[in-house]
Amino acid sequence: MTTGLPGVGSHTLVSAYSGPPALQNASYATQWTLNPWVLAAVVIGATLYLVGIRRHKAAGGQWSIGRTATFLSGLGLFAFVSMSFLGAYERILFWPRAVQNTLLIMVVPMLLALGAPLTLLLANCSER
Numbered sequence: 001m002t003t004g005l006p007g008v009g010s011h012t013l014v015s016a017y018s019g020p021p022a023l024q025n026a027s028y029a030t031q032w033t034l035n036p037w038v039l040a041a042v043v044i045g046a047t048l049y050l051v052g053i054r055r056h057k058a059a060g061g062q063w064s065i066g067r068t069a070t071f072l073s074g075l076g077l078f079a080f081v082s083m084s085f086l087g088a089y090e091r092i093l094f095w096p097r098a099v100q101n102t103l104l105i106m107v108v109p110m111l112l113a114l115g116a117p118l119t120l121l122l123a124n125c126s127e128r
Helices: 036-058 065-083 094-114 117-124
Strands: none
Touching: 036 065, 036 117, 065 094
16 A cells, blocks of 8 residues: 655555454444354353253243243353454454443343253252
8 A cells, every 4th residue: 555645755554454354334244253162152051951941841840931032142142242243343442342341241141140040950950
């Protein structure tokens, strides 16, 4: 890239930046990064939770659809915050990092806790 300024000459500017492109409105939908650890945690967590619900219902128990929805929403939000543009730009811009931290510290744990996974675990443990 040349400066293009009159009287300055044609000096070449060198940039060492190698991050994602500038954040535009289209980047909200297109700048996703696949994090295999996050994806594995979400898939394993959802699978264990749904298997626990199936076992609990097979034993004659009742489980609220609201609890299931909040737990799966927490896992989905965790995946979104970690792998969407918020995860891609967390090291580049301040506001995506601030939003990511706020959601990961305050909202995701609340949704996961409202899903009552420990209650489900205790309901599935046999009393011997």
